[in-house]
Amino acid sequence: MTPHLSGFPPDAQRIVERWDPRGLHDWRNQDWVGRAVHVVAVRGIDPGPVLDALAPHEPVTAVPGCAAVVVMALDAASVLGRDELSALDAAAADVERVVFVLTGAGAAGRDTVRERNEALLRAHAARFADVCVLTTTDALPSAVEEVLAADPEATARRNARRAAHSLVERTRHRITETAQVMRDGSEVAAAELRTRKGRLALERDGGRAERLARLRGDVQQVRVELLHEAANRARSVSAAARSEIDRAGRGDLPAFPERMGDLAKQTTTELDEIVARQLEELVDRAGVHGLPPAASAAPEDGPAGPQPRHRGVEDRLMVVVGASAGAGIGRLAISPISMMPALDIATIPITLALGGAAAWWIARTRRLVAERAHVRQWASDTAGHLRSQLEQRVHRRILEIEAQVSDQILADSRTAALAVDEELARIDAEARLLAAERKGRIASCERDRAVLAKVLDALGTSREPDVAASRPTP
Numbered sequence: 169m170t171p172h173l174s175g176f177p178p179d180a181q182r183i184v185e186r187w188d189p190r191g192l193h194d195w196r197n198q199d200w201v202g203r204a205v206h207v208v209a210v211r212g213i214d215p216g217p218v219l220d221a222l223a224p225h226e227p228v229t230a231v232p233g234c235a236a237v238v239v240m241a242l243d244a245a246s247v248l249g250r251d252e253l254s255a256l257d258a259a260a261a262d263v264e265r266v267v268f269v270l271t272g273a274g275a276a277g278r279d280t281v282r283e284r285n286e287a288l289l290r291a292h293a294a295r296f297a298d299v300c301v302l303t304t305t306d307a308l309p310s311a312v313e314e315v316l317a318a319d320p321e322a323t324a325r326r327n328a329r330r331a332a333h334s335l336v337e338r339t340r341h342r343i344t345e346t347a348q349v350m351r352d353g354s355e356v357a358a359a360e361l362r363t364r365k366g367r368l369a370l371e372r373d374g375g376r377a378e379r380l381a382r383l384r385g386d387v388q389q390v391r392v393e394l395l396h397e398a399a400n401r402a403r404s405v406s407a408a409a410r411s412e413i414d415r416a417g418r419g420d421l422p423a424f425p426e427r428m429g430d431l432a433k434q435t436t437t438e439l440d441e442i443v444a445r446q447l448e449e450l451v452d453r454a455g456v457h458g459l460p461p462a463a464s465a466a467p468e469d470g471p472a473g474p475q476p477r478h479r480g481v482e483d484r485l486m487v488v489v490g491a492s493a494g495a496g497i498g499r500l501a502i503s504p505i506s507m508m509p510a511l512d513i514a515t516i517p518i519t520l521a522l523g524g525a526a527a528w529w530i531a532r533t534r535r536l537v538a539e540r541a542h543v544r545q546w547a548s549d550t551a552g553h554l555r556s557q558l559e560q561r562v563h564r565r566i567l568e569i570e571a572q573v574s575d576q577i578l579a580d581s582r583t584a585a586l587a588v589d590e591e592l593a594r595i596d597a598e599a600r601l602l603a604a605e606r607k608g609r610i611a612s613c614e615r616d617r618a619v620l621a622k623v624l625d626a627l628g629t630s631r632e633p634d635v636a637a638s639r640p641t642p
Contacts, residue, residue, distance in 0.1 A: 176332045180623045183616045184339045191335050205312055206235035208259040209271075210251045215241050217271050221305040222312060237265045237315040239308065242301065244270035247284045253292055262331035264295075265315045269302040278303050333627045340620040347613040350606055361599050365592060372588040376581035379454060380574065386450050387570050394443055394562045401435045402555030409547035413540055421539050428547060432554050439558055447569045456576045493526050 185192045205222055209215035218241045238260050242248055260266045268285070270278060282301045289296040302308055409428055416424060451459060 187339045204235045206238045208255055209241040210255050213241050213243050217305045221308045235263050238263045240268045241271050244272035244278050261334035264326035264330040267311050269308050336620050336623050343613050343617050347610050368588045372585050379577050383454050390446050390450050391566055398558035398562055402551050405431050405435050406551035413544050418536055421543050443565050454573050456573050
């Protein structure tokens with residue numbers, strides 16, 4: 169049966185039902201018309217004398233349900249402590265009348281203990297403002313009979329009011345704790361959001377500065393390696409050209425410029441492959457993907473052939489030197505014949521023939537040596553030009569890749585900054601939403617607390633103990 173209390177209106181009951189539905193259900197369905205006596209004693213206090221004193225009277229129970237009065241046994245040798253007060257609050261939450269009695273035979277200073285206990289009980293709760301602790305169990309039966317002699321309906325109403333007060337006070341305490349948790353939680357949530365925002369702000373550029381610095385270092389390293397490779401390739405072409413020129417005959421020299429062009433093309437192709445492979449590794453280290461394929465570099469024009477060698481005075485001089493040498497060799501060869509008068513006339517043509525042959529051979533050999541020197545010089549100049557072309561191709565390709573990778577890093581940074589800005593905006597919106605929800609919940613808690621505070625005042629009991637009074641000892 170639901171009790172009808174003027175101080176506990178339906179709107180207050182609905183508030184309690186939201187916060188403690190089980191407690192309100194038990195209060196509404198509790199049978200308040202009871203005649204039992206509930207005896208309470210903490211560990212270390214013998215309740216035997218109290219039970220013996222109450223044996224001839226109403227049923228004595230160890231549970232507070234359906235009790236009309238609570239009898240609290242206190243030790244006559246010591247002042248009550250926190251354990252006794254906790255047991256008292258639990259046992260007397262639904263019972264209005266409480267009788268306190270000291271137990272223990274032969275305890276000295278019983279009156280002093282009684283006075284101290286009464287002071288502590290008055291400080292503990294306003295409902296015990298007129299408390300009187302019995303010093304012996306002899307007076308206990310009459311005190312209990314006085315309570316039980318009251319009108320059962322009036323006793324039920326008092327107990328129902330006491331239980332309602334305890335329920336409302338417990339609910340109000342729960343609301344206070346919940347509001348405090350929400351306030352504390354708001355600070356924790358705000359700190360977490362600030363931490364997230366700080367971490368996102370550090371990630372806003374997507375590591376652009378670090379990636380660009382690493383890219384510059386990698387580009388310098390690759391540039392040094394590729395330029396060194398280009399120089400080695402050019403030196404290899406020059407050495408191969410000199411070796412082939414030294415072995416070339418008179419008929420091989422006119423075709424050597426074509427051979428030099430083939431060596432240059434082969435070297436350029438091999439170097440392009442090395443450059444592409446190392447730059448691909450550089451792009452991977454930079455963390456860039458999806459770059460467009462590199463456009464093939466325009467092939468370099470083949471080296472132009474050497475200019476015709478200018479025939480100077482030295483060539484004519486070599487003819488004269490060859491003729492002179494040939495004449496000397498001819499005279500030496502025909503000296504045995506000149507000793508025969510009959511063959512003396514033949515010495516002149518023989519000398520001339522040998523001199524002409526020697527002059528022709530020496531001049532021809534001189535021209536071959538000169539042609540080799542001319543082509544060798546041309547090959548050396550061509551190798552130097554080839555090195556310049558190779559280094560230019562390396563520089564151009566490195567600059568193209570560096571520009572593409574830098575642009576991609578900047579694009580990634582802009583994308584990361586946009587994503588971070590969106591996340592920061594979402595966090596701010598979430599923070600505002602949580603703050604609004606928390607503010608609304610705290611305001612709702614405060615409204616419920618205010619309503620329950622009025623209910624507690626209407627039920628006629630104080631909500632808070634006297635903090636200025638003495639506190640119990642443990």
